[in-house]
Amino acid sequence: MPLINDNMRALIEGPSSILVGTRSADLVPNAMRGWGGRVSDDGNAVEVFVDRPAAATGVSNIHDNGRVTACFTDISTNRSVQVKGRCVEVGDPQAGDWDVIDGQRQGFTDVCGMLGFPRHMIRNMWSTQVVKIRFIAEQVFDQTPGPNAGKSL
Amino acid sequence: MTAPRFAIPLADIDDCFQGIVPSAIASSSPEGVPNVTELSIVYRVDDEHVALSRQFFSKTIANLQANPRASLMLIEPQSGRQFRLDLSYERTETEGPLFDRMSARLEAVASQTGMSKVFKLAAADICRVLQCAAVPVDHDIPPPDRAPVDLKKVDLISRRITSANTEDELLSISLEVLAHEFGYEHSFITLVDEGEQRLYTVASHGYEESGVGSEVLFGDGVLGVAAQRGETISISHVPSDLTYNRTVRSGFESTAEAANIEQEISLPGLPNVYSQHVVPIEARNRLLGVLCFESDQPGRFRFIDDFVFHLAAREIGLALILLRADPVRTTGVVAHLSPEIVEAAPTAQLRHYAADDSIFIDNEYLIKGVAGRVLWRLLQSYVEERRVDFTNKEIRLDASLELPDIKDNLEARLALLRRRLEDRCAFLRISNTGRGRIRLEVTRELTLREA
Numbered sequence: 001m002p003l004i005n006d007n008m009r010a011l012i013e014g015p016s017s018i019l020v021g022t023r024s025a026d027l028v029p030n031a032m033r034g035w036g037g038r039v040s041d042d043g044n045a046v047e048v049f050v051d052r053p054a055a056a057t058g059v060s061n062i063h064d065n066g067r068v069t070a071c072f073t074d075i076s077t078n079r080s081v082q083v084k085g086r087c088v089e090v091g092d093p094q095a096g097d098w099d100v101i102d103g104q105r106q107g108f109t110d111v112c113g114m115l116g117f118p119r120h121m122i123r124n125m126w127s128t129q130v131v132k133i134r135f136i137a138e139q140v141f142d143q144t145p146g147p148n149a150g151k152s153l
Numbered sequence: 154m155t156a157p158r159f160a161i162p163l164a165d166i167d168d169c170f171q172g173i174v175p176s177a178i179a180s181s182s183p184e185g186v187p188n189v190t191e192l193s194i195v196y197r198v199d200d201e202h203v204a205l206s207r208q209f210f211s212k213t214i215a216n217l218q219a220n221p222r223a224s225l226m227l228i229e230p231q232s233g234r235q236f237r238l239d240l241s242y243e244r245t246e247t248e249g250p251l252f253d254r255m256s257a258r259l260e261a262v263a264s265q266t267g268m269s270k271v272f273k274l275a276a277a278d279i280c281r282v283l284q285c286a287a288v289p290v291d292h293d294i295p296p297p298d299r300a301p302v303d304l305k306k307v308d309l310i311s312r313r314i315t316s317a318n319t320e321d322e323l324l325s326i327s328l329e330v331l332a333h334e335f336g337y338e339h340s341f342i343t344l345v346d347e348g349e350q351r352l353y354t355v356a357s358h359g360y361e362e363s364g365v366g367s368e369v370l371f372g373d374g375v376l377g378v379a380a381q382r383g384e385t386i387s388i389s390h391v392p393s394d395l396t397y398n399r400t401v402r403s404g405f406e407s408t409a410e411a412a413n414i415e416q417e418i419s420l421p422g423l424p425n426v427y428s429q430h431v432v433p434i435e436a437r438n439r440l441l442g443v444l445c446f447e448s449d450q451p452g453r454f455r456f457i458d459d460f461v462f463h464l465a466a467r468e469i470g471l472a473l474i475l476l477r478a479d480p481v482r483t484t485g486v487v488a489h490l491s492p493e494i495v496e497a498a499p500t501a502q503l504r505h506y507a508a509d510d511s512i513f514i515d516n517e518y519l520i521k522g523v524a525g526r527v528l529w530r531l532l533q534s535y536v537e538e539r540r541v542d543f544t545n546k547e548i549r550l551d552a553s554l555e556l557p558d559i560k561d562n563l564e565a566r567l568a569l570l571r572r573r574l575e576d577r578c579a580f581l582r583i584s585n586t587g588r589g590r591i592r593l594e595v596t597r598e599l600t601l602r603e604a
Contacts (some may be wrong), residue, residue: 001195019189022233023185028224028239029188029223032181033226051290054290068187069187070157071177071189071190076396077396081365082188084186096385102494115393115451117451121230124294143190144402145208145209146401147404149403150211
């Protein structure tokens with residue numbers, strides 16, 4: 001049975017806000033913004049892309065220990081899930097990846113625009129060079145604010 | 154003490170702490186499992202500390218208690234610049250001035266969405282900032298304009314507010330000068346009523362409907378919580394805050410707490426409000442009212458505006474105290490008969506309900522309470538004696554009005570009455586005819602009836 005069901009897939013692959021967390025060998029965490037979330041067909045792996053200029057520490061952490069987590073939030077409803085796992089691939093985006101990244105960035109910008117945020121401000125949040133991170137999902141948590149936040153799904 | 158040597162001083166990114174765009178925080182368990190989540194509010198405590206708001210027990214605090222390091226990402230709402238802060242958790246506060254300030258904002262929005270009994274700030278987690286640096290991007294992002302406050306304008310505001318001769322003048326001048334000098338287009342003043350249980354709107358600027366006379370109970374919504382707690386409350390993205398609370402609300406609706414969820418309160422003021430800044434008007438440690446600014450732009454009010462708001466609120470508070478301390482500026486009673494009524498309009502029917510002193514004009518509600526009682530007395534004098542000129546002193550001393558506790562508030566009530574009449578009635582006006590003097594202007598025949 002896939003760890004990530006269709007509802008979670010829709011959130012991960014939608015125009016969500018994406019955050020990526022890693023930690024160093026001495027347990028110092030690092031937060032990054034992610035783009036272009038995608039779930040494998042079998043529902044057990046997740047791909048995200050992080051801005052290369054901002055990713056040095058995060059990528060170094062992943063090379064060190066492979067631990068990675070990503071939080072996906074629909075900013076119009078605050079529905080949110082966090083997927084924790086182990087990285088199996090770090091590298092450059094491949095053909096077709098930019099369609100996913102650009103599509104998600106466009107959707108995110110549109111949602112932010114509906115909430116009153118100017119487009120230029122959202123555009124300034126990303127870089128044109130990214131690093132691909134692919135990880136096997138081990139745990140999924142409900143991250144939606146409220147009494148169930150943090151509950152394992 | 155020297156300021157910490159961060160790549161970016163925290164004071165330079167104050168706008169990141171407005172709570173417009175959620176922040177990101179990453180932590181790690183002692184076993185090495187990272188956690189990352191959005192964080193709705195981060196406060197800057199001082200030049201080297203931030204406070205994280207916590208409403209529920211979370212994995213983040215569990216991690217921080219075991220492994221104090223955290224990575225916080227902030228976004229500057231005007232520019233989109235991002236900043237990464239390396240943190241070390243120091244302590245948790247569940248009371249005290251910082252906790253009170255943080256919880257007032259949360260409580261205010263919770264109250265607005267009927268969640269005041271179930272959604273509260275659990276704790277403020279205080280972290281030391283070890284480093285603050287810009288998150289690198291592959292293009293230049295100019296920092297937002299951070300023009301300093303123009304002290305000439307501040308001086309002008311202070312002079313205009315403190316030069317008011319009456320409370321009525323004070324209320325009008327204050328909002329006008331703030332709009333003119335700083336472009337605060339939508340604002341209103343509410344004052345504390347005699348029972349110190351509610352606020353009533355006494356003056357407004359920039360709204361289609363003045364809203365004068367509307368009331369808010371202490372503890373209800375943003376205004377009521379600001380009054381009850383005596384705290385400034387700034388909300389920079391009202392729709393996001395409301396959506397966040399409604400999400401939490403739906404989470405509680407399937408729990409035992411559902412019974413404690415109350416009705417949402419409709420927002421006063423702008424229908425499409427994004428930014429709302431509410432400042433208590435205080436003097437000599439006493440709450441006199443609340444000053445509210447609104448905008449249909451997200452993040453309209455920045456930290457620099459906060460300075461102006463507080464200065465204006467303090468000046469208004471002091472001016473109110475001074476004007477109320479010297480309320481009687483004329484002696485004797487001036488009696489004038491009404492001029493001939495020239496308008497050939499039908500007689501207006503005015504009804505008074507003694508139970509709450511509400512007054513209806515031609516079946517339309519006008520006003521109630523103390524202001525209603527005072528108006529009824531003026532109208533009776535007018536109908537019986539055709540008298541139109543009155544002094545504040547005689548109103549204060551009029552035993553039939555039974556107003557022993559309103560000596561502080563009479564001028565404000567008269568100001569409210571004047572504005573309500575302007576809003577709701579075409580043929581009655583109250584004008585100021587000098588210090589401590591008012592005139593009732595009537596342009597239709599009246600019939601008064603006790604209901």
